[in-house]
Amino acid sequence: MDPPKGPVYVAIIDWEARNSTQLSIIKGEKLEIKKECTNGWWLARSLDTDHEGFVYINHIKKDEESELSTLESLELFHYAMTENVDIPIIKEIKMRSNVERASLFLSLIKQDSVLLDQLRKKEDGKPKAIRWYDDGVELTSPSLIQCQEVVSLLTYKHRSIVIKESSPDIVCDLLPVLLQNEKVKHLTIEDTQLTQDCISSLCNLLANNKSLLDLFFTNCSIDDKAVADITNVLHTHNNTLLGLVFFNNPRITSVSAQSLSELIINNSTLTKLEVRGTSVSSDGILLILQSLTINKNIKLFLSMKDKDTCTEYHDYNTLKDRLIFM
Structure with missing residues (x-):
């Protein structure tokens, strides 16, 4: 089975597919998200069965234990540098030059799982215009x-x-x-x-x-x-x-x-x-x-x-x- 290339989410309920385009899920099952759609139905691949289908966003949540993807790293970096994030180490990084900021930030969140978890929760809870x-x-x-x-x-x-x-x-x-x-x-x-x-x-x-x-x-x-x-x-x-x-x-x-x-x-x-x-x-x-x-x-x-x-x-x-x- 291929490793996930996109973000990983986890099912928060058991849910049975109602048609052939949907994916049945079991609570705790991990899913690779392959396509995020505006209607709330996202194309996912089960990391347990390798089956694909659409799941509803209210039935899943981001897997906080999943590995950090390049896309998520960039999103977290943009959030940390542009928002008023009340975390001392982030404030310190903001004082550095533009060239240093990105490398310091990316290196830090790969090593510090507590900081990564804090940023994920803050960024995920922030309303996006x-x-x-x-x-x-x-x-x-x-x-x-x-x-x-x-x-x-x-x-x-x-x-x-x-x-x-x-x-x-x-x-x-x-x-x-x-x-x-x-x-x-x-x-x-x-x-x-x-x-x-x-x-x-x-x-x-x-x-x-x-x-x-x-x-x-x-x-x-x-x-x-x-x-x-x-x-x-x-x-x-x-x-x-x-x-x-x-x-x-x-x-x-x-x-x-x-x-x-x-x-x-x-x-x-x-x-x-x-x-x-x-x-x-x-x-x-x-x-x-x-x-x-x-x-x-x-x-x-x-x-x-x-x-x-x-x-x-x-x-x-x-x-x-x-x-x-x-």
Whole structure:
């Protein structure tokens, strides 16, 4: 079995794979991480079985006993030199010349396991405004300068962008740059209060966008007016988007059921629609189900509370393979 080349993590629970792309894990099992993805599912190789598959980041943690990789060494060096790390020896190293700092630091953490453990815990617990993954980047409460820096560094492999806990102004500034960039295929906005100006800007951009495949809104104060605007542009001007997610947006009510139904009927490219964590009533869910009998290509993701309503629908058996309850 080949030794790990990437970072090593350890499973913190037993977990059984639910499909062929996932990896079953046993608590305590060590895993080499081969690809870190923005959606939280990371490609891993078991160091016990040599099997590969995707594991969820909440089910694993960094193995503090693993050998120090070159990448981790550089990340820890950057953290120690740029942050206010309250460790005396680190403060001493900061006083040295630029040439001396790196060699002293790298030599020290290879010899001092206690210091290495301290730095790992501090660095791991520090919130990161910008976090790069193999498939994209996650921005948390970013400044405009940080956003500009990220945009300048995007390459063909950075297909997924996640914006979290941002201000509406930052989102409005970012949207044109991101949606006019053909590399960006997946856009997620989380825990951000989107204004009507943001929604209007987004809709104007979606009307001309031919590259975005997935659009996710999680806890973004999306309301019925926003849903109407977004669904209207998707069934009149956009034939590229495959996935649309409105998750944990309780201001979406049954008023939106008509807009969502019309989208399902009139849009032939969409394959995934999610309305979990909204305030759509049973009657609204039934209206949406009716549209699924016309468009047979789309899967609908709903909350568990909607399951009884769906199972009582007269065409449930026809639709059940396209209804996912979570």
